[in-house]
Amino acid sequence: MSSSLRELYQEVILDHSKKPRNFGSLPEATRQADGYNPLCGDRATVFVRLDGDTVADVKFQGAGCSISTASASMMTESIKGRSRAEAEALFERFHKLVTRDSAAAEQAVDPALGKLAVFSGVWEFPVRVKCASLAWHTLKAALDGDDRPVSTEVSESSSGDAGGHAR
Amino acid sequence: MSTRTEPVSGVAAVPLDLRSVRADFPILNRLVHDRPLVYLDNAASSQKPQAVIDAERAVYESYYANIHRGVHQLSMQSTDAYEAARAKVKRFIGAASTREVIFTRGTTEGINLVASSYGRRHVAAGDEVLITGLEHHSNIVPWQMLCDEKGASLKVAPIGEDGAVSMDEFERLLGPKTRIVAVSHVSNALGSINPVRRMTELAHAAGAVVVIDGAQAVPHMKIDVAALGCDFYAFSSHKLYGPTGVGVLYGRQALLEEMPPYQGGGDMILSVTFEKTTYNELPYKFEAGTPNIAGGIAFGAALDYVSGIGLERIAAHEHDLLVYATERLSAVPGLRLVGTASEKAAVLSFVLEGIHPHDIGTVLDYEGVAIRTGHHCAQPVMDRFCIPATARASFAVYNTREEVDVLVDGLARVRELFA
Numbered sequence: 001m002s003s004s005l006r007e008l009y010q011e012v013i014l015d016h017s018k019k020p021r022n023f024g025s026l027p028e029a030t031r032q033a034d035g036y037n038p039l040c041g042d043r044a045t046v047f048v049r050l051d052g053d054t055v056a057d058v059k060f061q062g063a064g065c066s067i068s069t070a071s072a073s074m075m076t077e078s079i080k081g082r083s084r085a086e087a088e089a090l091f092e093r094f095h096k097l098v099t100r101d102s103a104a105a106e107q108a109v110d111p112a113l114g115k116l117a118v119f120s121g122v123w124e125f126p127v128r129v130k131c132a133s134l135a136w137h138t139l140k141a142a143l144d145g146d147d148r149p150v151s152t153e154v155s156e157s158s159s160g161d162a163g164g165h166a167r
Numbered sequence: 168m169s170t171r172t173e174p175v176s177g178v179a180a181v182p183l184d185l186r187s188v189r190a191d192f193p194i195l196n197r198l199v200h201d202r203p204l205v206y207l208d209n210a211a212s213s214q215k216p217q218a219v220i221d222a223e224r225a226v227y228e229s230y231y232a233n234i235h236r237g238v239h240q241l242s243m244q245s246t247d248a249y250e251a252a253r254a255k256v257k258r259f260i261g262a263a264s265t266r267e268v269i270f271t272r273g274t275t276e277g278i279n280l281v282a283s284s285y286g287r288r289h290v291a292a293g294d295e296v297l298i299t300g301l302e303h304h305s306n307i308v309p310w311q312m313l314c315d316e317k318g319a320s321l322k323v324a325p326i327g328e329d330g331a332v333s334m335d336e337f338e339r340l341l342g343p344k345t346r347i348v349a350v351s352h353v354s355n356a357l358g359s360i361n362p363v364r365r366m367t368e369l370a371h372a373a374g375a376v377v378v379i380d381g382a383q384a385v386p387h388m389k390i391d392v393a394a395l396g397c398d399f400y401a402f403s404s405h406k407l408y409g410p411t412g413v414g415v416l417y418g419r420q421a422l423l424e425e426m427p428p429y430q431g432g433g434d435m436i437l438s439v440t441f442e443k444t445t446y447n448e449l450p451y452k453f454e455a456g457t458p459n460i461a462g463g464i465a466f467g468a469a470l471d472y473v474s475g476i477g478l479e480r481i482a483a484h485e486h487d488l489l490v491y492a493t494e495r496l497s498a499v500p501g502l503r504l505v506g507t508a509s510e511k512a513a514v515l516s517f518v519l520e521g522i523h524p525h526d527i528g529t530v531l532d533y534e535g536v537a538i539r540t541g542h543h544c545a546q547p548v549m550d551r552f553c554i555p556a557t558a559r560a561s562f563a564v565y566n567t568r569e570e571v572d573v574l575v576d577g578l579a580r581v582r583e584l585f586a
Contacts, residue, residue, distance in 0.1 A: 002200060005533045009526075009584060018585075040525045041542055041555030063555060065523035066585065125529065 007121025008128070009066065012074075017066035022076035026059040035062075035138030035150040037130050042068045046138045053083050060135060067128050071119065072135035078116055084143055090116075091136045098122040098132045183476065183484045189565050191216040191472070202535025205570045210355050210383060210514050210561035211539050212405045215469075219409055222468035226461040234460055235434055235451070249460055252467030253450075256415050259470050260400065261391035266449035267423065269416040270458055274382040275305040277401030277416035278349070280429045280453060281378050282309035285399075286347060288427060289376075292318035295344040297375070299337070299361065300326040300551055301354040304544045306380040310349055319346075326551060330357040330506035338369055345375040352384035356545040356559070357506025358489075358514030360384070367396045376422065382406055386563065387485055387512045389478045392417050408563075409469030410462040416453070423449050430455040481564045485513040488562045492571045496560075499578050501586075505557050513562035516543075519578070522585045524558040530584060531558075534577040536570075 026047035035044045042064030049057040058080055060072045079087040093110050100123050109117040122132045130152040141150045189195050194214050197204050206214060226248070232241035234249050256268045271277045290296065296310045300323055314321045324337040348370040353360050367377045381390060381402040392400050404413035428435055428446055432455030437445040446452045473481070492515055496502055501520035519527060528540035539559045542549045549555060560574055
């Protein structure tokens with residue numbers, strides 16, 4: 001298999017896509033939001049239980065490709081127990097990772113990303129950036145208390161990946 | 168490389184010379200991720216033969232100028248070449264006159280033209296427009312917009328489990344309120360071939376006009392609009408080995424004559440004062456603005472190319488590929504074909520159990536195989552089968568049985584990775 005493909009489909013990603021963690025609904029959720037990627041039909045619902053300013057629990061539901069499922073699964077693991085601000089900062093770092101260019105790819109991966117570093121191969125597949133970031137955009141909408149559905153195709157930036165609100 | 172094809176119905180007694188056809192398409196020599204390109208995304212757009220590339224290049228290198236206005240040599244030469252392409256289209260589809268051949272940007276614009284010009288004049292509150300459950304978004308949305316504007320309603324003849332339109336439902340939904348019937352000739356997502364001649368008879372008996380979206384049909388079968396009896400037939404150049412940005416709307420002259428213009432501008436007028444404009448004759452009344460001149464001329468070269476091979480021969484070859492690919496794909500564990508109508512073009516939509524089409528597409532790309540993944544601009548079709556997306560392999564004249572084998576081997580790699 002080619003090295004780019006192996007970079008994209010790392011073992012950890014394949015594992016999370018086949019056995020997603022924190023998958024299901026969260027009846028005691030205080031926030032939730034829906035996300036949709038109309039290009040591939042991926043859907044994600046993210047449920048968050050906030051305890052004060054802390055993400056006490058988080059789960060997701062939906063159907064998508066291996067990248068979007070694994071990304072949602074690993075996102076839930078990495079933000080549980082963190083503050084809102086920490087979760088949002090992590091999203092920014094993650095977003096930077098999956099949208100970097102070839103020059104930035106020469107640099108070491110931001111250590112603050114921890115396990116999320118396995119998504120370091122996504123940047124080479126521009127059409128898959130949306131798959132990787134769908135759950136994160138949906139999480140942000142849930143944290144912001146914004147209940148309008150998030151779509152990856154209504155974009156405020158020219159990067160073509162930023163989540164926007166479907167109208 | 169095999170050049171054997173099995174004639175389907177006595178036609179194409181002399182099979183396609185596949186080696187020579189492939190040599191006509193320079194892009195087939197390239198590698199993708201170090202593998203020979205296997206291009207199976209023809210329903211989205213087909214590749215271009217050298218003759219088409221040369222024709223477009225020749226326009227700009229030797230005689231390009233704007234058409235229909237200059238008295239100088241280049242303008243006259245360009246005009247002649249552009250109008251010659253129109254005459255080729257007329258012969259290709261069996262239209263009665265070049266007045267019935269309107270150049271557009273593509274199928275989508277052709278359908279929008281009919282909805283906007285004919286539809287706005289003839290559809291009123293309480294009227295109905297009938298489409299089918301296998302339409303591309305471009306044959307849904309223009310009619311939705313028209314119905315919203317007029318207070319009319321959109322009716323949909325559903326498709327069955329095999330992806331064929333239920334003719335019983337189609338007949339049941341046709342009624343005295345039906346003004347327009349808009350159907351695709353061949354489904355882009357499933358490959359199902361609609362019985363458009365029968366549909367046209369039924370629609371005419373009910374007093375409706377018939378618009379056929381022929382984008383997926385024209386590259387694969389001989390079209391004769393007179394024999395079909397339809398009122399409008401829209402298709403694109405780019406799926407027929409021609410350039411993008413060019414399409415054709417065929418319309419019956421009597422209907423086109425009484426229809427108002429679609430867009431206003433240059434070329435569609437005879438005279439303009441600030442008080443009054445006299446519209447140009449057909450087909451120019453519907454062709455405002457400078458068209459894709461070089462594209463239209465190169466489209467004529469594409470029609471010559473296809474006619475040179477013969478659509479019967481192309482159809483026989485593609486049918487052989489369809490039969491072979493159906494057999495091979497059906498044997499892949501966990502694979503389900505979506506769309507198994509008895510009348511089908513060479514389009515295979517499928518899903519693999521537990522594996523998202525997007526992942527299939529990415530892995531196949533690294534095997535050099537280009538397929539389409541997603542909803543194919545036919546979300547209602549996906550909803551009908553309760554799936555978000557499919558993977559789709561679609562064939563053209565230059566594809567081979569060996570390429571089907573590469574696809575099937577690639578799917579084994581996909582299963583290794585994700586199973």
